[in-house]
Amino acid sequence: MKRFERTRARGPLVMIVVMGFLAISILHLLLTIATSQSVYELSDLKQEKRELDTTSQILAEEVASLSSQQNLLITATKLGMVANSNPVFLRLDDHKVLGKPKPALGSSSQSHNLVANSAMIKIAPPKKKASPASASEPLKLPVASASEVPIASGIPASPTR
Amino acid sequence: MNHAGPVSARRIRLLVTISVILVAVFAIRLIDFQIVRAESINEVSYEKRAVARTVPAVRGDILDANGNVLATTVYRYDINAAPAIVKPVERQIDGISQVVSVESVASELARLLDIKVAKLLPKLIGTSHYVNLKKRVDAETHRQIVELGIPWIFADAHHDRLYPNGAVAGNLTGFVGSDGAALAGIERQFNACLAGVDGKETFEKGVDGIKIPSSTVVIQEARAGRNVVLTIDSDLQYQAQQVLASEVKKLDADWAAAVVIEVKTGKIVLAAEAPTVDPNNPGKSKPEDRGARVFQFAYEPGSTFKAVTAATAIDTGYATVNTQVRAPSSLKVFDHVINDSYSHPPTNWTLTGVLRFSSNVGTIKFAEKVPAKVRYEYMQGFGFGKPTEVGFEGETEGVLNNYKDWDGVTNFTTMFGQALSVSPVQMASAYQTLANEGVRLNPVLVAGCEDEEGNRTAVPKSTATQVVSAATANDVMHVLEKVVEQGSIGRSTAVSGYRSAGKTGTAEIKEGSGYGQYYAASFFGMAPVDNPRYAMGVMIYKPKRVWTNSMASAAGYQKILSQVLLANRVPPSTGKSPDLPTEWK
Numbered sequence: 001m002k003r004f005e006r007t008r009a010r011g012p013l014v015m016i017v018v019m020g021f022l023a024i025s026i027l028h029l030l031l032t033i034a035t036s037q038s039v040y041e042l043s044d045l046k047q048e049k050r051e052l053d054t055t056s057q058i059l060a061e062e063v064a065s066l067s068s069q070q071n072l073l074i075t076a077t078k079l080g081m082v083a084n085s086n087p088v089f090l091r092l093d094d095h096k097v098l099g100k101p102k103p104a105l106g107s108s109s110q111s112h113n114l115v116a117n118s119a120m121i122k123i124a125p126p127k128k129k130a131s132p133a134s135a136s137e138p139l140k141l142p143v144a145s146a147s148e149v150p151i152a153s154g155i156p157a158s159p160t161r
Numbered sequence: 162m163n164h165a166g167p168v169s170a171r172r173i174r175l176l177v178t179i180s181v182i183l184v185a186v187f188a189i190r191l192i193d194f195q196i197v198r199a200e201s202i203n204e205v206s207y208e209k210r211a212v213a214r215t216v217p218a219v220r221g222d223i224l225d226a227n228g229n230v231l232a233t234t235v236y237r238y239d240i241n242a243a244p245a246i247v248k249p250v251e252r253q254i255d256g257i258s259q260v261v262s263v264e265s266v267a268s269e270l271a272r273l274l275d276i277k278v279a280k281l282l283p284k285l286i287g288t289s290h291y292v293n294l295k296k297r298v299d300a301e302t303h304r305q306i307v308e309l310g311i312p313w314i315f316a317d318a319h320h321d322r323l324y325p326n327g328a329v330a331g332n333l334t335g336f337v338g339s340d341g342a343a344l345a346g347i348e349r350q351f352n353a354c355l356a357g358v359d360g361k362e363t364f365e366k367g368v369d370g371i372k373i374p375s376s377t378v379v380i381q382e383a384r385a386g387r388n389v390v391l392t393i394d395s396d397l398q399y400q401a402q403q404v405l406a407s408e409v410k411k412l413d414a415d416w417a418a419a420v421v422i423e424v425k426t427g428k429i430v431l432a433a434e435a436p437t438v439d440p441n442n443p444g445k446s447k448p449e450d451r452g453a454r455v456f457q458f459a460y461e462p463g464s465t466f467k468a469v470t471a472a473t474a475i476d477t478g479y480a481t482v483n484t485q486v487r488a489p490s491s492l493k494v495f496d497h498v499i500n501d502s503y504s505h506p507p508t509n510w511t512l513t514g515v516l517r518f519s520s521n522v523g524t525i526k527f528a529e530k531v532p533a534k535v536r537y538e539y540m541q542g543f544g545f546g547k548p549t550e551v552g553f554e555g556e557t558e559g560v561l562n563n564y565k566d567w568d569g570v571t572n573f574t575t576m577f578g579q580a581l582s583v584s585p586v587q588m589a590s591a592y593q594t595l596a597n598e599g600v601r602l603n604p605v606l607v608a609g610c611e612d613e614e615g616n617r618t619a620v621p622k623s624t625a626t627q628v629v630s631a632a633t634a635n636d637v638m639h640v641l642e643k644v645v646e647q648g649s650i651g652r653s654t655a656v657s658g659y660r661s662a663g664k665t666g667t668a669e670i671k672e673g674s675g676y677g678q679y680y681a682a683s684f685f686g687m688a689p690v691d692n693p694r695y696a697m698g699v700m701i702y703k704p705k706r707v708w709t710n711s712m713a714s715a716a717g718y719q720k721i722l723s724q725v726l727l728a729n730r731v732p733p734s735t736g737k738s739p740d741l742p743t744e745w746k
Contacts, residue, residue, distance in 0.1 A: 057235055058301045064230065064325035069399035086657055087727040098733035099658030114406035115399060116439040117327025 065121040070113045077111050210365045210373075213380075217320055218357025221386030223334050223347055225395040226428075226608065230325055232334050232348070232440070237321035238303040240274060240294045244287040246313045266311055273305050274298065297321055322348075328439040329399045332453040333391065333432060333606070335554075336440035344443075345451060347389055347607065350554045354610035354619060357386035390608040390617070392428035397421070400724045401433035405699075408717040409435050412704035417714075419721050420455050420589045421697040424687065427593065427602030427623065429551070430695065430725065432456070432586065456553035459560060459582040463668030464519045465685045465698070466578030469591055470528045471516060472637045473539040476599075476629040479530045482636050484512045485745045486526035497570045499525065502667065513640045514743030517647055519665060521577045528576045536575070537564035542628040543591040543601065545583055550603035550621065559583045578668060585700050588685050593696035595638055596687035598631035638662050642690050642738045653715040654684055656723045658733035661688035663718070670703065679703035682713035688722055689734045695725055 065071060084104030090097055194202060223232035250261045264278075267285060271278040274295045284292050294314075298306075303316055322337045335346015343349040343356075360383030365376035405417040418434040432455040438446040474480035489507040491500045501520050508518075515523030528536070540546065546561030560582040562571075571580045586604055594601040603624045609617035629637075641662035644651040650665050663686020669676035685698035699721060704713040725731075 054236075054300050054304060058299075058304070061235065061299065061301075061323070061325075064323075068326045069329055069396060070327060073403075087723060089658060089733050091733075102657075113403075114410075114435070115328045115402045116445070117329075118439050118441045118445070119323055119325055119327055 062121060065119065068117055068120060070115060070117045070120060073111075073113050082111065207365075211363045212366055213361065213363045216360035216362055216383040217341075218359050218383040219320065219385040220322065220337075220341070220357065221355040221388045223355070223389045223391065224611075225330070225398075226390070226392050226430075227394065229395050231330050231391070231395060232322060232324050234320050235323045236300055236318050237297040238300070239296045239317045239319070240298050240303070240306060241315045241317065242285055242292050242294055243290045243313045243315065244285050244292055245290050247285045248313070250309075250311055252310065266309070269309055270294070270306065270311070270314070273302055273309075322440070324440040326395060326399070327441060328437050329395055329402065330391070330393060330433075331438040331440045332434050332455070333393065334440055336438065336443045336451075346440075346453065346554070347391070348440075350552075351389045351607065351610065351619075354389055355386045358384040360384070385613075387613075387618075388611045390611050392423075392605050392608050393431055394728070397721075397725055397728055398431040398433050401431045401721045402435055402437065404717050404720045404724075405433055405435035408701060408713075411706070412701060412713050413706040414704040414713070415702045416450070416454065417699065417701045417717065418454050418458070418585050419697065419699045419717065420585050421695050421721070421725055422586075422589050422593045422604055424593055424596045424693045424696055425602075427590075427605050428608075429586070429604055429606045431721075432606070452555065453553060455585045456549070456551065456556040457584070459557040459584050460681045460700075460702075461581065461668045461671070462578040462583050462588055462683065463666040463681070464521075464577055465588060465664045465666030465683055466581075466583075467516055467519065467524050467576070468595060468637055468641060468664050468685075469540065469543055469545075470524055470536070470576045471512060471640060472595060472599075472629045472633055473536050474512070474528045474531050475636055476539070476633040477531055477535055480512050480527045482511065482513050482640055482741055483745075484527050486510055486512070486515060486523050488515065488520050488523035488526055490520075490522065492522045492525060494525075494573050495569045499573060509745045511742055511745055513643055513741040516640050516664065517643045517743045519644075524577045525573050529573070533564040533567055533572050537561075539628070540575075540581075542626065543594055544587055545581065545591070549584075549586055549590060550624065551586065551606045553606065557584050559587055578666065585683075585698055588683075589696055589698045592685045592687055592698065594628050595634045595641075596693035596696045597634070599627055599629040599634035601626045601628045638687065638690055638693070639739050639741060641686060643741055643743060645686065646738060647743070650684075650712050650715050653712070654686065654718045654722070656688065656719060656726060659688050659726060659731070660690040660734040660736075660738060661722065662686050662690050665714075679705065680713075682707070684714040684718040686718070686722075688726065689731065690738065691734045691736055692732075694729070694731055695722070697722060697725070 082104040084102070086099065086102045086104070088097060088099040088101045220234045222230055222234070225231055247263060249263055250266050252259055252261055263285065264282070267282050268278050271281045274281070276295060281294065284294060298316075306314060306316070320341065322341070324331065324334060324336075333346055335348040335350075336344055337348055338344050343352045348355065358381075361380040363378050363380060365373040401419045401421075405419055408414065409417050416434060416436060418432075420432045421430040422428065423430055432453065434454050436446065436450045438451040443451055471480070474484075475482070487507055487509050488501075490503070490505045491498055493499075499521055501522055505518075508514075508520075508523075510518065510520065510523050512527050514520075515527060540561055545559060548556040548558045562581070564572075567575065567580075574580045590601065590604050593604075603621065605621050605623075607619070607621065609620040611617050639662070641664055642660060644665070645655050645661050645663055646652070648665070651663060654663055655661055663684055666681075666683040666685065668681045668683070670679055670681055671677070681700060681702050682704055683698060683700040685696075687693050687696045697718070699714045699718040701713040701717065707713045
């Protein structure tokens with residue numbers, strides 16, 4: 001009888017322990033799920049960043065190609081622009097013209113690109129005008145990051161070598 | 162029943178005892194594995210599944226004076242296939258699953274990789290797990306290949322060097338090899354600045370050899386390289402290269418070079434040449450076109466050196482701009498006859514006239530009293546006979562023999578730039594000295610090595626040396642102004658609105674023990690004379706299509722100078738040149 005009473009007395013304690021154990025297990029499970037979810041999110045974000053880095057590099061290479069001196073000359077020539085190696089200045093103080101104005105006739109050194117550039121990409125001319133601010137700033141290509149190897153951006157690295 | 166109790170109890174005790182022993186054994190083993198030998202077991206286990214790899218550091222950029230990128234690092238991809246698993250590709254098109262044949266897929270790949278299908282298809286047959294289809298594919302093409310969704314295509318990403326402006330300053334930047342090793346130019350000379358420190362990391366792989374996600378442990382972070390900042394203006398460099406390439410073609414010359422130095426700072430604004438190397442594809446250039454002749458090539462300068470001789474004679478008091486000489490067109494010294502470049506009757510020239518008409522005999526007449534030792538020391542003062550402070554890799558020191566080794570004829574020929582050799586940058590530096598009131602500044606090509614925060618190291622020290630007095634330098638500059646004002650060739654170098662000064666040079670080229678039939682034509686000078694900003698020179702090597710060799714460099718000089726003045730918004734000159742007689746009666 002005494003044993004029975006003792007067992008009855010321990011009942012709530014056992015229940016608390018079991019419930020506590022269950023609660024901790026469920027909490028652990030939830031935390032694990034949440035962590036796993038975060039890992040997936042982190043993985044997705046890393047993937048997205050790699051994609052954006054790749055896009056950034058592609059665009060930067062296009063911009064670099066478009067802003068290369070060779071491309072500027074070719075484009076300017078297509079627009080009918082001719083360099084004049086005969087500078088003339090107007091002095092505002094006395095309205096005097098300094099130098100002898102001569103028409104710009106252009107020459108082979110100024111109308112045809114003679115400096116090789118195998119990095120130039122054939123790109124369709126942009127439809128929108130570039131903003132003056134971006135046009136005046138020197139080009140700075142984004143530096144590839146050593147810690148972000150973009151091999152997982154779709155197709156994996158070769159399995160064997 | 163009475164017997165059952167003790168037996169059962171014994172059995173229970175025995176069971177408990179055995180269980181305790183078993184548990185104890187397991188516990189001991191567990192403690193042994195988990196605590197005592199845990200570290201060594203872990204180590205062995207980790208070694209079996211861990212893979213260490215080097216994380217290559219990103220190489221720094223090479224920038225021009227305005228921050229424009231001349232060389233940078235990008236990702237490129239080697240596209241590979243695993244023929245062993247090549248099979249038709251399943252694709253979802255408009256929600257319907259379709260099987261695309263290997264031939265069709267190969268056709269798509271071939272178009273993107275710019276190779277023929279006939280060449281690609283055989284590579285996809287076999288039992289190999291690796292075959293390279295194309296190396297160094299750009300990111301755009303790589304992405305398009307990814308979008309094809311081919312399960313048996315793989316890509317290896319690696320760093321590659323990109324020179325966005327191609328051959329613009331290619332002679333200076335140099336290039337790297339396919340393995341990323343710096344092979345030439347600034348790339349090699351400043352490799353310590355550009356190359357970062359490789360990192361190291363490990364990751365764990367499963368039994369299938371596949372990397373276990375999130376197992377990467379960084380042992381050492383990769384440290385990116387720093388940037389090298391040059392003093393050159395890449396736009397002007399390009400324009401100069403354009404001009405030189407055009408002149409080489411027009412004159413059927415071997416090559417041409419130009420160098421411009423900022424008079425007040427010693428900074429090299431451009432150091433161009435044609436033909437030159439496109440660092441994106443150095444293999445396309447001839448080996449002799451892959452260097453920097455401005456620094457690495459030495460030649461007999463000829464008459465451009467007379468400015469140095471004149472400065473020496475004036476500075477030492479042996480002559481003035483008006484020193485009178487009577488010069489025939491040839492002069493016998495010892496057993497050697499020295500000629501002027503054209504025949505003329507004995508003429509009464511001043512020192513100004515001698516340089517204006519570029520008379521070799523006249524130069525001897527006004528400089529012969531200057532002791533050889535003194536002339537030699539002045540030559541050294543102007544920077545001849547040693548590499549410039551730029552220290553470009555492979556830079557020549559030229560040839561300037563000790564005056565004690567000069568024989569009787571050499572003593573005279575060195576007065577007009579023979580029997581010694583100089584590099585184009587050495588000669589431009591001498592003209593910078595004359596334009597800067599006699600103060601020579603060390604030429605500077607690299608402004609420094611710059612980190613991400615903009616902190617610069619390896620900034621070259623500026624050294625200023627008074628080689629000749631300011632009065633002497635100005636006198637010589639005014640003499641050289643007469644060459645541009647009055648000389649037929651000099652006039653063609655003039656830029657309208659600016660006072661400029663300079664000197665022609667038509668140097669014979671050594672071939673064996675004598676001289677060959679071709680020349681190195683050059684023009685060196687400074688502008689504007691009233692407030693000198695730039696010293697520069699243009700050299701055309703072995704022009705074959707000219708009516709006079711001296712003329713060869715003039716057109717190129719004028720075009721480059723006008724662009725330099727225009728691009729830097731240099732105010733036009735005011736005032737007139739001093740009146741200096743060229744002849745006397």
